[in-house]
Amino acid sequence: MDPTSHELGSPANPGRFNPLADLLSDSVKITTGNINALAGLRNDTRYIQVSTPIQPGNSGGPVVDRDGFVLGITSATFSKSAADEIGITAQNVNFAIRASVAETFMQTQSVDPTKGERSADALPLQTADLADQIAPSVYQILCYGKRDAIGTTRTAETSVDLPAPSIKVFMDAPGHDAIGFDYKMVRDVSYPECRDICQAEGKCQAITYNIAHKVCFLKDDIVALIRNMNAMASYASGKAAEVIVSDFTSFSGMDLPGGDYKRLRRSNYLSCFTACIGDLKCKAFSYVPKKAECWLKDRLGKPRATKGVELGIK
Secondary structure (H helix, E strand, C coil), X not given: CCCEECXXXXXXXXXXXCCCCCCCCCCCEECCCCEEECCCHHHCCCEEEECCCCCCCCCCCEEEXXXXXXXXXXXXXXXXXHHHHHCCCCCCCEEEEEHHHHHHHHHHCCCCCCCCCCCCCCCCCCHHHHHHHHHHHCCCCCCXXXXXXXXXXXXXXXXXXXXXXXXXXXXXXXXXXXXXXXXXXXXXXXXXXXXXXXXXXXXXXXXXXXXXXXXXXXXXXXXXXXXXXXXXXXXXHHHHHHCEEEEEEEEEEEECCCCXXXXXXXXXXXXXXXXXXXXXXXXXXXXXXXXXXXXXXXXXXXXXXXXXXXXXXX
């Protein structure tokens, strides 16, 4: 079952931009709504859930707060096919990509986004004023083409077959650790060298680079990104739609005494991470590589330096 429909897009809070553009007016539309959850389907932290009603054409519109700051990009809604299958019509269940995820993508494309903070004495904008502020920055993007007999979209004038790229395109994620299966470790290399090695190896899909020790970990898959200020991650752009940007923070050589409620033997870091992220009771985990043991914790104690322990905290 595919629970999302990317054709419909998702909400803007408070903006619905160019809905049903081929039927309604082509001006910017504004609609208010609420943020209902800080994660998407199956706790996917790349998304936020919002209640704003949406129409085809909303995808790509910004989700903004009452101060005009972008919180996300409209992207998906609960599909009719999924509703028909479960027998429940879910109302106003829509999703937007988090602004932080969009920012990471922009940085990989050498685009430096503009940031700002709300003034202490600033008052929330009224919807009309907010619309005036946002509208000049919103542009409708159209794709003109024809569909042939088998449904393939072609340009109106001609169709050109482009050669496949000879090198994988990678997306950088500074301050993150890529969670996946390590198949090789390379020492005494720089971050660019680490990424070049991965790009040259067909099976490599992601890397984690340990800044302090100049160690490169090559991975044949990537499941998620976890915050780690001592690391830099990079992954193949083809995996972007599958990667979970988690709300975990990783610490090497640290532990949280107490709070252990489950031990997983013969484990690895990836299985430890996924066990914790899939358990609402879990607030942190400690992984001991030497013993291949994972400890899930339901409360947070006082962190302390502990050699040989990898700590992850929600």
